[in-house]
Amino acid sequence: MKRITIFALIGLLFMVSCTNDDIMNSGNTGPGHGSIRFRLKKSAYIGDINSRTESVNTGDYDKVFFYIADSDGDIMTTVHAKYNALTSEIYAEGLHEGDYNLLVLAIKGDETADRAEINEISCMDDEWLAFPSDLHKPLEAEYFYSCTPFTVRLVPAEGGSTEVISIDSEVTQDRIVGRLDFNFVYNNRYVRNATVEKRVRLAESKFYTSITGGGAFTGESDGIMDDIVLREDIPYLFMPTIAGTVLKGDIFHTSVSYLDEKTVLDFNFDQQEVLPNHAHTVSTAVKHPDDIxxxxxxxxxxxRAGNHARILDDDEPVSVYTNRSQRTFNTAKPLQLSITDDGRLHMRFYSPRVLYGVTVRARIAAVDDEYFDFAYFDSIPAFCDFYESSPLVEKGTMCRTESGRIINVPALDAAAIAGAELKVLSSxxxxxxxxEIKHGWTLYWGLFGGDPSREDGGPVGNWMGIRPVHCRESVAFFxxxxxxxxxxEHEAILHENAGKLYDDNKQPVKVEEVLAKMRRGQTLQVGLVYPGNGVIGLGSPSVYGAYERGWFEHYSNRYACSVMFHELGHVMGYGHSSSFTYGPWAEELMNNFYVDNIGKMPIDSPAYLKSASNPHKYN
Structure with missing residues (x-):
C-alpha cells in the first residue's frame, strides 16, 4: 500500500460539481474547505489468461462502503464523507493533521444471492464482510477491498490560517475473491459438440468466510460444496482457501453421441489454492472413446459457431444469386452434397424449412466398399451453405460400416475422399x-434487365429486378x-375433370398428356414481373415470372394462385385459348387444389419465410 501525503496552502480551493450518493456519513453537497478526493479503480485479475476481466479504468460498482480510520485503527466519526457513483470518487472533509487509512469495500453484483452481511465497524479489527459457513456454492457477486494509508499535513500560510487542498488520489481496489476458470481441451472437436454437461465436485473446499476492516481474512466454511454445473458464460468465484489447504475435486464430463450413446468421464484435478484477486485455470484434457x-x-x-453462410440471403450480391453457375437447383434434389477438392464436406440446402436429424453416409474407395457414417447434423438450417473439413483428412480414424464392421482408416489426403459417394438418412x-418429389424442375434466377438496387426495381418492359426475398419464395412454390x-389426390382430380382439359384448338387433352408435361424435366429462369403495365405474370417453356403478390400469397390466395398456374400453363406449351391459362385447369382445378391442400405440401405455411413482412420487399 502506498502512503499519500496531502499538504495544505492558504487561500487555494479545488471545487468539483457532481452528483453524490450518500454511502456512509452525511456531509456537504460536494468537496469544499478541508476536503480530500480519492478516485476508485479496479485492478485486473492476476493470471487472467482468459481475458474475462472487464474495464479496470473506473469503479463502476453497485454498492460502495467506506470508513476512515485514525492511526490507532479506530473509525473516525467526525468526518463528513460522500461517494459519487458517476465519477467513482470519495470526498472526505473534517480531517485534522495526522495519519489515516481509507478503508473501502465495494460490490459488483447482487450480494444478497451470496447471503453476505456487511457490518458496521468501529475499528479495523472488526469483521466487516461475512458469508455463512454453509453457503455451499460459488459466489455470484465480486467483492473489492482496499486499505489506503494517507497523511494530512497542514502548512501555515500568509495570514496565519491553514486550509486543506483537495488532491486527486487514485485508489486501486483488489478483489477479495479469487476466480476458477475451467478449460477443456479436446482431441476431437466433435466430442465438444456432443457434450451435454460438465459438473465439478469439490472434495476439499475450506474457504475463508469473512474479512475485517483491516483486510485480514477470518472465519472458515464447513467444507461442503454442492456440485457445480459448469457454464462457459459464468465465472466461478470463491473466497480464498484457508492457508495451507489444497483444493481438490472431480470433473464429470457427460456427452451423448449422435447415436444417442451416453458417455460419462471422470477427471481429477488438484488446484493448490484460491488466492484473492487471482484467476486460476483448471485445464482438463478430454480423452474420449470417440476421439478416433x-x-x-x-x-x-x-x-452457429462455425459462422457458415446462407444462400439467397437478403444481403447476397445480385451478381451471385443471378449467376447460374453459383445458384441453381433441382426440386428433386434440394439438398446438394459434395466433397470439395480440398477434402471439405459442402452442403447447400434450397429449402425454406429446417431439416432435423440428418445422417450423411459416405462410400470411399480408399476406405471400404461399404457406406459408413460420415456426418450427423442435429439440424440443417434453411438455405444453409456449409463447408467443413472432415476428420478423415486430419488423423487416423476408426469407422463403423453399414453392416457393423469396424475398420481402421489411416489419415487420407483430400484427393482420396474427393470422389466419395454420399447419401442422406433422416426420420x-x-x-x-x-x-416424394420424383420429377424435379430446375430453377435459376434472372433480372431480365431489371435493377433490384432501385426502389422501383428498375423496370424494363414487363420485368423488374428480382430480389432474394422473391427467390426464396420461388423455391417454396416450386x-x-x-x-x-x-x-x-392431384391425379384423381384430373381424371374426375378430364372433360375440362382442352388445348388452344378446344380439343380434349388426355390426363396422361397433362401429367407427362407436368412431370417432364423442365429448366426455368425465374424472374419478377413488373405489374405497372397491367401484366402480372409471364411464362414460356424456359422462363417463368410472377408479380410480387403472386410469390407472397400463393399459399392461400386463390386468385394469386391462379396466376401462378396460368404461367405454368404457358410453360407446358399452352396458350390463352386453352383451359390451362384462362380456363378451368388454372382458374378452378389447380389453384383450388393447391390452396385446399397446402397443409399437405412440403412448405405448408408462409410463416417459414415471412416474406410479406420482409423489409427488402418492394413497397
Missing part, C-alpha cells in the same frame, strides 16, 4: 416429403408444385 471417430457431429450451436417427416404433381 470420423463422424462430423454438427449441433445447432456448433453450426424427419419433412425429409420424407422432399423424397417445391410444392413438383410435390403436388405426384400426389394421388
Amino acid at each position: 471417430s470420423p463422424v462430423m457431429y454438427i449441433t445447432a450451436d456448433a453450426y 424427419d417427416p419433412y425429409w420424407a416429403k422432399l423424397q 417445391l410444392n408444385f413438383t410435390y403436388m404433381i405426384d400426389m394421388d
Whole structure:
C-alpha cells in the first residue's frame, strides 16, 4: 500500500460539481474547505489468461462502503464523507493533521444471492464482510477491498490560517475473491459438440468466510460444496482457501453421441489454492472413446459457431444469386452434397424449412466398399451453405460400416475422399416429403434487365429486378408444385375433370398428356414481373415470372394462385385459348387444389419465410 501525503496552502480551493450518493456519513453537497478526493479503480485479475476481466479504468460498482480510520485503527466519526457513483470518487472533509487509512469495500453484483452481511465497524479489527459457513456454492457477486494509508499535513500560510487542498488520489481496489476458470481441451472437436454437461465436485473446499476492516481474512466454511454445473458464460468465484489447504475435486464430463450413446468421464484435478484477486485455470484434457471417430457431429450451436453462410440471403450480391453457375437447383434434389477438392464436406440446402436429424453416409474407395457414417447434423438450417473439413483428412480414424464392421482408416489426403459417394438418412417427416418429389424442375434466377438496387426495381418492359426475398419464395412454390404433381389426390382430380382439359384448338387433352408435361424435366429462369403495365405474370417453356403478390400469397390466395398456374400453363406449351391459362385447369382445378391442400405440401405455411413482412420487399 502506498502512503499519500496531502499538504495544505492558504487561500487555494479545488471545487468539483457532481452528483453524490450518500454511502456512509452525511456531509456537504460536494468537496469544499478541508476536503480530500480519492478516485476508485479496479485492478485486473492476476493470471487472467482468459481475458474475462472487464474495464479496470473506473469503479463502476453497485454498492460502495467506506470508513476512515485514525492511526490507532479506530473509525473516525467526525468526518463528513460522500461517494459519487458517476465519477467513482470519495470526498472526505473534517480531517485534522495526522495519519489515516481509507478503508473501502465495494460490490459488483447482487450480494444478497451470496447471503453476505456487511457490518458496521468501529475499528479495523472488526469483521466487516461475512458469508455463512454453509453457503455451499460459488459466489455470484465480486467483492473489492482496499486499505489506503494517507497523511494530512497542514502548512501555515500568509495570514496565519491553514486550509486543506483537495488532491486527486487514485485508489486501486483488489478483489477479495479469487476466480476458477475451467478449460477443456479436446482431441476431437466433435466430442465438444456432443457434450451435454460438465459438473465439478469439490472434495476439499475450506474457504475463508469473512474479512475485517483491516483486510485480514477470518472465519472458515464447513467444507461442503454442492456440485457445480459448469457454464462457459459464468465465472466461478470463491473466497480464498484457508492457508495451507489444497483444493481438490472431480470433473464429470457427460456427452451423448449422435447415436444417442451416453458417455460419462471422470477427471481429477488438484488446484493448490484460491488466492484473492487471482484467476486460476483448471485445464482438463478430454480423452474420449470417440476421439478416433470420423463422424462430423454438427449441433445447432456448433453450426452457429462455425459462422457458415446462407444462400439467397437478403444481403447476397445480385451478381451471385443471378449467376447460374453459383445458384441453381433441382426440386428433386434440394439438398446438394459434395466433397470439395480440398477434402471439405459442402452442403447447400434450397429449402425454406429446417431439416432435423440428418445422417450423411459416405462410400470411399480408399476406405471400404461399404457406406459408413460420415456426418450427423442435429439440424440443417434453411438455405444453409456449409463447408467443413472432415476428420478423415486430419488423423487416423476408426469407422463403423453399414453392416457393423469396424475398420481402421489411416489419415487420407483430400484427393482420396474427393470422389466419395454420399447419401442422406433422416426420420424427419419433412425429409420424407422432399423424397416424394420424383420429377424435379430446375430453377435459376434472372433480372431480365431489371435493377433490384432501385426502389422501383428498375423496370424494363414487363420485368423488374428480382430480389432474394422473391427467390426464396420461388423455391417454396416450386417445391410444392413438383410435390403436388405426384400426389394421388392431384391425379384423381384430373381424371374426375378430364372433360375440362382442352388445348388452344378446344380439343380434349388426355390426363396422361397433362401429367407427362407436368412431370417432364423442365429448366426455368425465374424472374419478377413488373405489374405497372397491367401484366402480372409471364411464362414460356424456359422462363417463368410472377408479380410480387403472386410469390407472397400463393399459399392461400386463390386468385394469386391462379396466376401462378396460368404461367405454368404457358410453360407446358399452352396458350390463352386453352383451359390451362384462362380456363378451368388454372382458374378452378389447380389453384383450388393447391390452396385446399397446402397443409399437405412440403412448405405448408408462409410463416417459414415471412416474406410479406420482409423489409427488402418492394413497397
